[in-house]
Amino acid sequence: MVNQELAKIFxxxxxxxxxxxxxxxxxxYERVAFALESLxxxxxxxxKRDGRKGLAEIPGVGESIAEKIEEYLKTGNIRLYEQEVKRMPVDVEELTSLEGVGPKMVADLYRKLKIxxxxxxxxxxRAKRIRKLPRFGEKTERNILEAIEFAKRREGRKLLGDIYPFVRDYELLLKESGLIQQVSPAGSFRRMRETVGDIDLLVTSRDPKKVIAYALSHIPYEKLWGKGETKISLRSTHGFDIDIRVVPRKSYGSALQYFTGSKEHNIATRRIAIEKGLKLSEYGLFKGKKMIAGQTEEEIYNAMGLAWISPEMRENQGEIKLADTRCPQKLPHIIGYQDIKGDLHCHSDWDGGDHSIEEMAAAAMRMGYEYIGIADHTKALHIEHGLDEKQLEQRNKEIDNLNSKFEARNSKQIQNPKFKILKGVEANILKDGSIDIKDEVLAQMDFVIAGIHSNMKMDRQKMTERMIKAMRNPNVDIISHPTGRILKKRDEYQIDFEAFLKAAKETGTILEISAWPExxxxxxxNIRRSxxxxxxxxxxxxxxxxxQLHLMEFGIAQARRGWAEKEDIINCWPLEKLLKYFK
Structure with missing residues (x-):
């Protein structure tokens, strides 16, 4: 949790x-924040182990920032942060969470209107005071109001990626108590929804009172909503609500099924139970007064004539019908969390990333991958140090040299004997649908990713035409983050998604599922539609x-929610099959 706290401060x-x-x-400071979040x-x-020297080995952490981390670990504060807040007392994080509102605009608004x-x-x-400021105008004011309305529609929920480390920390905390037998998150977190309302943790223990007392003394909280012998509800100091329930071991499966949800899935399963003369609740599955199942989820589903359903699929979107053992069609064999063989959208220090190509490749090998794709930004994206044609050719030579080096080294090893670094780019789709790198250089790549990074507010027809033109480029293999959304900040592009899918199918273009939590x-x-x-x-x-290679879990979770199978996801394939599929 300290990592997350420091990341937020930086x-x-x-x-x-x-x-x-x-x-x-x-x-x-932004680079260090990213590094700490994924550490x-x-x-x-x-x-504690290596002192300030160990801190300085964290990516992006130099002597000055290591000193500030040490200061926080010793005192719980960082003087620089307190000074900055005092100098300009604004909620900069809240304001810059709005689409189109950056730090410079926040500073202008504070200086001129004390916002x-x-x-x-x-x-x-709403009082039309912003439009009167120099360099703002009516359009900027209107965009700000639209961004505020968008934020209001999404308030109250946290990003899955933001809440994930806290849930895992709380699980570990409870396990280390020595008081519990089982613990599992439930709710929308267990279903791996992209945003999560609150945290539900289910526990079995021989001593519920001690578990509750232990949780209260070890989880920092700002408000206690309620406390009983087997349950507590509290607001953590990080701003989200946590419910911890201690349930009987015989009811653990039924409680887990019930509190995992979704609500619609539970209504449908209870209806099936009623049709079979049974009663399903968080306490178990009953025939009259006799409990016939409850200890595991599998026995709950099986007793109702259903196959067990993965939590990510429990949204009442047809999964219950396919789980019926009498149904000729079966549930899809959705991809597993260990099925990915490589990651093809990775940046290196060539375009401002934190690590060299060799370091990225070594990390991928340690994860058991067979390949990694280096897809650095290209020249139209100046803010990310995008590469031009000459720089890409130089970088490709480095990749060739590294592959020769790895081949010589790996031939003597059993693990990853054929590991390969693939040459790629994340090129820019320009306003007219063309690509910002010459075709003859794109043709030298193992694969080409193309994405939109500018002009995002085009009308539906023009944006659709732009995307389709890019997909018709014979060098473009993959479209990155295809709808352009930023969760809780920016909505999807205006696009005819059916026409977009049709063109992707016709051109053999692959669509990316970005695992980046935002x-x-x-x-x-859209995964299911694809x-x-x-x-x-x-x-x-x-x-x-x-x-950040470990963020893959979030993308896999969304693919599972979209019912994707290994054959649908090309980086579940071995290298030879993958390369043959590219244009």
Whole structure:
């Protein structure tokens, strides 16, 4: 949890420094925030073992930032952060969460209108005070109001990726108590929905009272909503609600099935139970007063004549019908969390990433991958140090040299004997649908990803035509983050998705499922639509750091929610089959 707390502070420092237009430092703090979020080991444990020297080995952490991490670990505060808040007391994180509102705009709004938070911003926009400011105008004011309305529709839920480390920490905390037999998250988290309302944890124990007391003394909270002998509800200091329930072991499966949901799935399963003369609740499956199942989910489903259904599929979208053992069709064999053989959307230090190609490849090998694709940004994306044609050719030579080096080394090893680094790019789809890199250079790549990074507010017809033109380029293999959304910040592009799918099928273009927690794009519904249209997909992390390769889990979860099978996802395939599929 310390990693997440520090990441949030450094992200805020980055924003405060950007507001003051301090050169270079905002990016440095942002990089460290990303590195800490994806760091597998607790930063406190690193410091305890290796001191400040160990902290300095974290990607992006130099002597100055290591000193600030040490300060936080010792005092719980960072003086620089407190000074920045005092200098400009605005909720910079809340305000910059709006689409189109950056740190510089926040600074202007504070200096000229003393706007400190979202409420004050909305009040000023509705009073038409923003349009009167220099360089703002009526259009900017209207865009701000639209962004506020979008944010309101999505408030109250947390991103799956933001809440995930806390859930795993709470699970571990309870396991380490020595008081419990079983523990599992439930609710929308267990179904791996892209956003999560609150955290539900189910526990079995011989001593429920001690479990409740232990949880209260070990989980930092700001408000206790309720406390009983077998349940507590509280608001954590990180701003989300947690329910911990201690249930009898004989009812663990039925409680897990009930609290996992979804509500619609549970209504449908209870209806099936009633039709069979049974009663299903969180306490078990009953025939009259006799409990006939409850200890495991499998026995609950089986007793109702159903196959067990993966939590990610429990949305009452046809899964119950296919789970019926009498149904000639069966549930799809959705991909597993260990089925991915490589990640093809990874950035290196050539375009501003934190690690070299060799370091990214070594991390992929440690994960058991057979291949990794280096897809650096291209020249139209100046903010990400995009590469031009000459730089791409130089980078490709480095990849060739590394492959020769790995081939010589791996021939002596049993693990990953044929590991390969693939040459790729994440090229830019320009406003007219053309690609920002010459075709003769694109043709030298093992694969080409193309994505939209500018001009995102085109009308439906023009945006659709733009995407289709890009897919018709014979060098374009993959479309990255196809709908362009940023969760809780930016909606999808205006696009005719059916026409888009048809063109993808006709051109053999692969659609990306971005595992990046703020994107998860394609979403579960569009994954299922793509599968039904016969369009192949790929799950990528968009990693700019070797630790971010582990974000793959979030993309796999969305693919499972969209009922994708191994044959639908091309990076479940071995290298030879994968390369043959590209254009």
């Amino acid at each position: 992200q805020r420092i980055s924003l405060y420094l950007a507001m003051r237009e301090v050169p270079f430092k905002p990016h440095a 597998a080991e607790d930063v406190g444990a690193i410091y 400190r938070n979202l409420k004050e911003l909305e009040r000023a926009a 994107r998860l794009d394609l979403n579960d519904q 599968k039904e249209a016969g369009v192949k997909m790929i799950i990528n992390t968009d990693s700019h750091n070797k630790n």
